[in-house]
Each structure stands twice: as C-alpha cells, then as structure tokens.
Amino acid sequence: xxxxxELLNSTRKAVKEALQAKDEATIRSxxxxxxxxxxxxxxxxxxxxxxxxxxxxxxxIGLIHDEVxxxxxxxDTPDPKAMAAGLxxxxxxxxxxxxxxxxxxxxxxxxxxxxxDADIIGLAMGGKRGMPSTVEERLEQAEQxxxxxxxxxxxxxxxxxxxxVMPVASSPDQGRAVIDAVREIKKRYxxxxxxxxxxxxxxxxxxxxxxxxxxxxxxxxxEAGLDMAVINPTDEGMKDMxxxxxxxxxxxxxxxxxxxxxxxxxG
Amino acid sequence: xxxxxELLNSTRKAVKEALQAKDEATIRSxxxxxxxxxxxxxxxxxxxxxxxxxxxxxxxIGLIHDEVxxxxxxxDTPDPKAMAAGLxxxxxxxxxxxxxxxxxxxxxxxxxxxxxDADIIGLAMGGKRGMPSTVEERLEQAEQxxxxxxxxxxxxxxxxxxxxVMPVASSPDQGRAVIDAVREIKKRYxxxxxxxxxxxxxxxxxxxxxxxxxxxxxxxxxEAGLDMAVINPTDEGMKDMxxxxxxxxxxxxxxxxxxxxxxxxxG
Numbered sequence: 001x002x003x004x005x006e007l008l009n010s011t012r013k014a015v016k017e018a019l020q021a022k023d024e025a026t027i028r029s030x031x032x033x034x035x036x037x038x039x040x041x042x043x044x045x046x047x048x049x050x051x052x053x054x055x056x057x058x059x060x061i062g063l064i065h066d067e068v069x070x071x072x073x074x075x076d077t078p079d080p081k082a083m084a085a086g087l088x089x090x091x092x093x094x095x096x097x098x099x100x101x102x103x104x105x106x107x108x109x110x111x112x113x114x115x116x117d118a119d120i121i122g123l124a125m126g127g128k129r130g131m132p133s134t135v136e137e138r139l140e141q142a143e144q145x146x147x148x149x150x151x152x153x154x155x156x157x158x159x160x161x162x163x164x165v166m167p168v169a170s171s172p173d174q175g176r177a178v179i180d181a182v183r184e185i186k187k188r189y190x191x192x193x194x195x196x197x198x199x200x201x202x203x204x205x206x207x208x209x210x211x212x213x214x215x216x217x218x219x220x221x222x223e224a225g226l227d228m229a230v231i232n233p234t235d236e237g238m239k240d241m242x243x244x245x246x247x248x249x250x251x252x253x254x255x256x257x258x259x260x261x262x263x264x265x266x267g
Numbered sequence: 268x269x270x271x272x273e274l275l276n277s278t279r280k281a282v283k284e285a286l287q288a289k290d291e292a293t294i295r296s297x298x299x300x301x302x303x304x305x306x307x308x309x310x311x312x313x314x315x316x317x318x319x320x321x322x323x324x325x326x327x328i329g330l331i332h333d334e335v336x337x338x339x340x341x342x343d344t345p346d347p348k349a350m351a352a353g354l355x356x357x358x359x360x361x362x363x364x365x366x367x368x369x370x371x372x373x374x375x376x377x378x379x380x381x382x383x384d385a386d387i388i389g390l391a392m393g394g395k396r397g398m399p400s401t402v403e404e405r406l407e408q409a410e411q412x413x414x415x416x417x418x419x420x421x422x423x424x425x426x427x428x429x430x431x432v433m434p435v436a437s438s439p440d441q442g443r444a445v446i447d448a449v450r451e452i453k454k455r456y457x458x459x460x461x462x463x464x465x466x467x468x469x470x471x472x473x474x475x476x477x478x479x480x481x482x483x484x485x486x487x488x489x490e491a492g493l494d495m496a497v498i499n500p501t502d503e504g505m506k507d508m509x510x511x512x513x514x515x516x517x518x519x520x521x522x523x524x525x526x527x528x529x530x531x532x533x534g
Contacts, residue, residue: 172517179490203515207522208529209507216511219486223446240476244483248470250439255474262475 001242001251002228004074004095005039006201008060010048019049019056027060028067035068037233041095044086045076053077054085061089074121074230080108087116095119097230098162101127101144110152120154121197122146124163124181131164133171138163138181139188146189157193160228161185165198167205168213175203175217179224186225195227215241223249236265268509268518269495271341271362272306273468275327277315286316286323294327295334302335304500308362311353312343320344321352328356341388341497347375354383362386364497365429368394368411377419384425388464389416391430391448398431400438405430405448406455413456424460427495428452432465434472435480442470442484446491453492464495482508490516503532 007030010016018026034042042064046056061073074095075086087094094116099109100123113120124141125131132138142161149159163181166174182196198221204213215237218229222245231238243261246252274297277283285293301309309331313323328340341362342353354361361383366376367390380387391408392398399405409428416426430448433441449463465488471480482504485496489512498505506528512518514525 168515168517169522172520172522174517175515176517207514208526209511212507212511212529213515213525215482216486216508217515219483220490220512220515223487223490240479241483244476244479245487247474248435248442248480248484248487250435250441250443253439255436255439258480259475262479 001222001226001246002040002197003038003233003242004041004043004097004197004228004230005034005037005233006043006199006230007034007232007234008042008064009045009076010056011045015045016048019046019052019060022059024063027063031064031067031071034233035071038239039071039233041072041074041228043074043076043097043230047077047079047082053079054082057082057086058089061086065089065091078105080105080112083109084112087112087118090116093117093119095121095160097121098123099145099149100125101129101141101148103127103148106148106152110149110154113154113158114152117158119158119160120149121160121162122149124161133177135177135180135184138177139184142181142185142189146194155193156189157195159193160195160197161189162197162199165200165202167207168203169206175220178203179217179220182221182226183224190225196225197228197230198226199230201231211235211237214238218242219245222246222251268489268493268513269307269464270305270500270509271308271310271364271464271495271497272301272304272500273310273466273497274301274499274501275309275331276312276343277323278312282312283315286313286319286327289326291330294330298331298334298338301500302338305506306338306500308339308341308495310341310343310364310497312364314344314346314349320346321349324349324353325356328353332356332358345372347372347379350376351379354379354385357383360384360386362388362427364388365390366412366416367392368396368408368415370394370415373415373419377416377421380421380425381419386425386427387416387421388427388429389413391428400444402444402447402451405444406451409448409452409456413461422460423456424462426460427462427464428456429464429466432467432469434474435470436473442487445470446484446487449488449493450491457492462494463492464497465493466497468498478502478504481505485509486512489513489518 049056076097098121204210247258343364365388471477514522
C-alpha cells in the first residue's frame with residue numbers, strides 16, 4: 001500500500017502560516033519528517049494562497065527537492081494552471097490530485113496527465129450526480145470516470161479511484177459503503193489495472209481518538225484491496241496497523257517488513 | 268461482537284499453578300478482571316488437571332459464580348463427561364467449546380447440547396479430513412458440521428463455526444483464508460442463523476508485538492461478519508480496536524459505545 005503524506009496542505013494552519021511567512025524551516029521539516037516516516041509520495045497543496053497559489057506551489061516543491069531529493073509528489077489543486085505548473089517541476093512520476101467527473105476539469109487535466117505520464121487520483125464524484133452516498137452511486141461514478149479516461153486514451157494503470165470517504169459520525173453507513181466500493185472496484189476493474197485510494201482520515205471527523213478509528217478503517221480497507229492511502233505518515237499507530245495488516249494478509253510474506261518495523265521502534 | 272475471555276485456561280502457567288495450589292484469589296481475580304474488562308462470556312478450561320479435571324472445573328465454576336454472579340460460561344474441554352458436568356452448573360446459557368466433525372464427539376455432545384439449549388462452538392476440522400488448510404477445506408468442514416447438527420435436530424442459531432486460525436508466521440496465507448471463510452460462511456448460512464467465532468490470537472504466534480497483529484486481524488474479521496471472538500479482554504488495544512471497528516461499520520450506530528469507551532479510558 002502506497003502512503004501519500006498529507007501534512008503539506010495549506011488547509012492546515014501551520015502550513016498556511018508558513019506559506020504566508022515564507023518560513024522555509026517548517027516546510028522543510030514537514031517534508032523530511034514524512035519521508036523519514038515512510039511516505040512514498042508527498043501531497044503538496046497551496047490552494048489557500050489564492051492568487052499566489054502557483055508561486056507558493058513552486059516555492060514548496062523547490063524546498064522539498066532541496067531537502068529530501070527526488071521524492072514523488074502529488075500536486076493537490078483544483079486549478080488546472082497550478083496543476084500544470086506543479087507537474088512541470090516534478091522529478092519523479094507525479095500524481096494528479098485530483099480529477100473527477102466534471103467534464104471541464106477532465107478536458108483541462110487529461111492532456112496534462114498524458115504529457116507527464118502522471119498517476120491520477122480520480123474522485124468518484126462530480127458531473128451530474130454530485131457527491132455519492134451509496135455503494136451503487138460510488139460504482140456508477142467510478143465507471144463513468146474509467147470510461148472517460150479510457151476514451152481519452154489514458155492508461156487505466158495510471159488511475160487510482162477514490163470512492164470518497166465521509167464521516168461516520170454523521171452517516172453511520174459511510175464506512176461500510178467505502179469498503180464495499182473498494183472491494184467491488186478492484187473486482188470489476190482490477191484486472192484492467194485500475195487501483196484504489198482514499199483520503200482516509202475524513203472517516204473519523206468529529207469523533208475523539210481519531211487515530212484509533214483511522215487504524216480500524218485502514219485494516220479493513222487493506223483487506224478489501226486498497227492500493228494507496230492519503231494519511232499522516234508520522235502517526236505511529238497508523239504505520240503499526242499498516243505493517244500488521246500486510247503481515248496478516250500475507251502481502252508482507254514471512255512478515256519481514258513487520259518484524260523490521262517492530263525492531264526499528266524498539267531499537 | 269461477543270467477547271469470550273480466554274484467560275481462565277489451564278494451558279496458561281498461572282492458571283495451572285492456581286489449580287494445583289487451590290489458589291482461590293488468582294481464579295477469582297481472573298474472573299473479575301475479564302468481566303470488568305467487558306467479556307460477555309468466560310471460557311473455563313481445566314483440562315491439564317487430567318484425572319482431576321472435573322473436580323477442578325466444578326471448583327472454578329463455583330468460584331466464578333461466587334465472585335461475579337451470573338456470567339455466561341464457555342466450558343472448554345475435549346471430554347464429554349467434563350462437558351456435561353460443567354454445563355450442569357452453568358446459571359446462564361452455556362457455550363460448548365467445542366464440537367467438530369468427529370462423529371463420536373458429536374454423538375456424545377449433541378444430546379448434552381440439546382438438554383441445556385447450549386450455544387456451540389463448532390470447529391471446522393475433524394472427521395476424515397483432519398485440519399483444514401485452504402478456504403475450500405474450511406467451507407467443506409463447515410458444511411459437514413452444519414448438516415450433522417441439523418440432522419440431529421440442533422437449532423442452527425446455536426452454532427458458532429470456528430474456521431480454525433493458524434499462525435501467519437508459518438503459513439502466510441492463513442490469515443486471508445480465515446477472513447474469506449468467515450465472509451463466505453455468513454453469506455451461505457447466515458440467513459439460517461449460523462454464526463462465526465475465532466480463537467483469534469493464534470494468528471500472531473511466534474511474532475513480536477502480537478497484540479498489534481491481533482488488532483489488525485480483529486478489524487478485518489469484524490468487517491467480514493464475525494460474531495464472536497475468544498480473546499484476552501484485558502488487552503486494551505484489542506478493546507480499542509473492537510469498539511473502533513464497530514463504529515466504522517455502523518454496527519455501533521452513532522458511535523455511542525465508542526465514545527463511551529474512549530471517555531472511560533480518559534476518566
């Protein structure tokens with residue numbers, strides 16, 4: 001399971017303030033901490049900088065490269081211009097975060113995705129149907145997105161479908177719906193290369209001890225076939241649960257990664 | 268998910284010694300701790316006492332009742348005579364731990380099960396086929412057991428099938444096989460009342476930080492439809508994961524049990 005580190009996001013107060021103050025040290029340490037904690041990809045979002053979004057995005061990407069070298073980046077923006085500017089600077093295969101069933105967004109982003117051979121997070125929402133609520137709506141949105149990308153000539157092995165995680169505190173059926181959607185997407189489209197991803201921590205919004213709920217959800221999603229998760233990689237409990245889940249499922253054959261992880265904690 | 272507390276088992280050194288020394292305090296405190304930790308049922312095993320098994324079983328059951336009152340008990344013995352003696356003393360619906368596809372064991376235990384209207388843990392093993400290795404072997408054993416009990420007039424709502432948990436350290440595919448077996452047993456026989464149970468902690472045998480692996484496995488099994496688990500209820504991480512799993516899946520609607528659990532830890 002690929003880990004996308006979620007901490008370099010301008011909706012977080014510390015990052016927003018660091019962008020405003022051009023505080024290099026904060027950005028550098030968030031990049032380093034996440035990579036050292038095992039993030040495979042770093043999400044970068046400067047969207048709250050508004051008209052300075054592109055300048056800030058370039059500045060952050062430069063700092064990341066300077067601090068940790070050639071790490072993969074997920075460019076996290078609703079603005080196609082910012083997306084193109086961000087992808088241009090990536091040194092390893094970039095991730096587009098995100099596309100959905102909005103035709104105009106697709107029209108703007110698909111050529112960019114193809115130019116950079118980027119991986120794509122495809123949200124199972126948008127278009128006429130808006131946000132999905134049931135498993136069926138998630139699967140309809142996923143199918144629509146898969147068809148659109150395939151018609152546009154995007155290789156489906158580049159696509160990570162995100163079935164849209166919503167808080168269980170407000171809708172108790174949303175955890176089950178996302179798990180079932182991941183399982184069914186993998187079953188229907190996995191052989192054609194389609195993968196799955198989630199913005200996991202949204203599930204626990206509004207509840208106490210959020211990491212515990214995120215851990216339970218992570219174990220279930222890994223079992224259902226999840227390929228990638230946008231999480232806080234410095235949350236030790238989450239990494240414990242990921243390594244333990246891979247050991248239980250035989251993904252981590254002979255539990256080598258698990259045992260190494262446990263030893264590194266004690267050492 | 269029903270929790271069967273596993274600590275009053277004579278294969279554990281502390282219990283074996285307490286039985287030998289007739290050490291009431293140890294037995295009483297193991298009973299009280301497990302009930303206070305949320306065990307719904309207490310497993311009682313005195314099998315290592317050999318020819319004194321029945322006497323010790325009666326003694327332990329008496330102490331439990333005296334200490335915590337009318338708790339449910341799972342009588343855990345391979346000996347039908349000890350089983351009958353134990354069930355006779357139960358004050359709340361007993362659990363037979365366990366029956367399997369051995370015809371002689373079935374012949375001896377089914378009349379006792381019916382007399383006390385006991386719940387039954389049915390191991391998916393025994394008979395001609397021995398121990399199961401694959402999902403398919405587990406499902407064959409489960410079907411054979413279901414048919415035998417139904418033919419004998421046992422209500423299937425009394426049956427908890429145990430698909431046999433084996434250590435992932437030696438066989439990496441065993442975790443996945445048990446999860447798939449639980450899901451399939453519930454799908455095939457759930458509407459007829461058949462339930463599932465596991466002796467969970469066997470999965471992590473031989474590996475470090477066993478509770479972490481047990482927690483990941485528990486979350487996955489609850490998602491697959493598990494009804495009962497034989498665990499150490501005083502393992503705080505396991506209870507955290509159980510409550511979090513129920514909240515994620517909407518079993519604990521509006522997360523009331525979860526929030527109460529978290530508050531009780533902080534209080």
